[in-house]
Each structure stands twice: as structure tokens, then as C-alpha cells.
């Protein structure tokens with residue numbers, strides 16, 4: 001079994017937007033361990049360069065996925081992509097009646113429109129026997145009243161987009177990974193000093209009484225890339241958090 005996993009992406013060209021931190025970084029590390037040549041794309045060029053060097057990735061790029069011209073530039077010299085993974089994003093939170101609408105647009109710009117622009121930028125350089133993996137999240141199924149409705153809509157939108165693109169881009173496979181709350185730098189970036197209290201309260205409620213790890217969620221990204229019959233699917237890796 002270990003050999004199957006070790007060789008599940010032999011010499012495949014994998015590009016991971018959001019591959020410089022958290023879930024994406026673990027996915028990149030595991031894809032490399034499975035034999036892939038991985039290029040990670042982050043927002044911060046210095047961070048992307050450092051992460052790629054530390055992990056021995058095949059390359060790195062920097063882009064702002066809300067600015068299509070930077071996506072085009074980041075992909076310009078990549079000849080061929082077998083597996084494209086789009087995980088870049090931030091926690092866009094704000095109540096519909098209160099938040100700045102331009103800020104709320106960001107939830108869709110980072111996800112739905114970033115995916116559209118990235119696929120258009122790649123065009124037929126995306127292998128026909130390859131795959132695309134998006135990310136949504138437990139909010140798509142379990143909303144709350146704390147200013148996450150637009151983010152939930154954008155996340156659910158990725159699931160619908162993947163199903164449509166599984167037909168439009170066929171025979172390329174297109175799937176979405178939906179993680180539960182995962183212990184990545186995103187939580188501290190978003191919640192600052194409130195992170196620990198938030199996590200403690202959440203753990204009480206969750207069936208497994210813990211958050212997901214980047215390795216658990218990253219492994220599911222590699223599964224979606226490497227299992228050649230997974231298509232049009234939303235894979236929930238959430239420890240059962242949709243049940244509570």
C-alpha cells in the first residue's frame with residue numbers, strides 16, 4: 001500500500017495555488033512524496049521561494065489570485081500541468097447588512113473568479129487526463145450567523161462549479177475538497193488572540209473533539225488528484241463536523 005501511495009503521481013506536473021502554507025503546503029509535500037514535480041504558488045514571493053527551497057519543490061511562483069494578470073504571469077512559462085489544485089484564499093467574514101460590499105466580493109474573487117481566470121490562463125496546457133481540485137469548506141453545509149454567509153455561498157459555489165466543469169472540461173476530472181476546521185496558520189491570521197478561545201469552544205462541540213490536521217486534509221487532495229475515477233465529487237474531510 002505504501003508503494004502504491006509513493007508512486008501514485010509519478011513525474012506528474014502538479015501546480016498548487018495556496019501551496020505555501022497550511023493545507024496546500026501539506027498537499028504539496030505529500031504530492032512530492034507520491035512522485036510529483038510540484039510547483040507551489042503563494043501570495044508572498046519571499047515566502048514561496050523559502051518554502052520551495054526548504055521542501056525541494058520543482059518551483060515556486062507568486063500571484064494574487066484576485067488579479068487575473070498575475071495569474072497569467074505566474075503560469076506563463078509552465079508548459080504542461082497534469083494536476084491543478086486551487087486552495088488559495090483567506091477567511092472573508094462580514095455580515096451582509098454591515099460589511100463593506102467590496103470586501104465581501106473578495107470571497108468570490110478568491111474562489112469562483114480565481115478558478116475561472118486560472119483555467120482560462122492555462123487553457124489546453126491542462127492535460128486531458130489530468131485533474132482540477134477546488135476547495136470549499138464545512139460552512140457550505142453548516143452555515144452560522146457570525147458573518148460567514150457570503151463565504152459559505154462562495155464555498156458552495158466551488159462545489160457547483162466543479163460539477164459543471166467536470167462536464168465542460170471533460171475528460172479532465174474536476175473535484176472539490178470540503179474540509180472541516182483545520183489547524184493551519186489561517187486561524188491565527190484570522191482570529192489573532194481570539195484563536196485559542198475559539199478553538200477550545202469548537203473542540204467541545206466537534207465529534208472528534210479536535211481540529212483536522214493539514215496532513216489529514218492534504219492527503220485527501222492527493223487522493224483526488226491520483227484516483228482516476230473521482231470526478232464531479234465533493235469530498236468531505238471534516239471529522240463529522242457537519243453532523244453537529
Ligand SMILES: NC(=O)c1ccc[n+]([C@@H]2O[C@H](COP(=O)([O-])OP(=O)(O)OC[C@H]3O[C@@H](n4cnc5c(N)ncnc54)[C@H](OP(=O)(O)O)[C@@H]3O)[C@@H](O)[C@H]2O)c1
Pocket residue numbers: 017018019020021022023024041042043044045047048063064065066087088089090091110135136137138179180181182183184185186187189
Ligand atoms: N483552515 C481551515 O479551517 C479551512 C476550512 C475550510 C476551508 N479552508 C480553505 O482552505 C484554503 C487553504 O486554507 P489554509 O487554512 O491552508 O490557509 P493558510 O495556511 O492561510 O494558507 C493560505 C494559502 O493561500 C495563499 N493565498 C492567500 N491569499 C492569496 C491570494 N490573494 N493570492 C494568492 N495566494 C493567496 C497563501 O499564500 P501566502 O502564504 O503567500 O500568504 C497560502 O499559500 C483557503 O481557501 C481556506 O479558505 C480552510
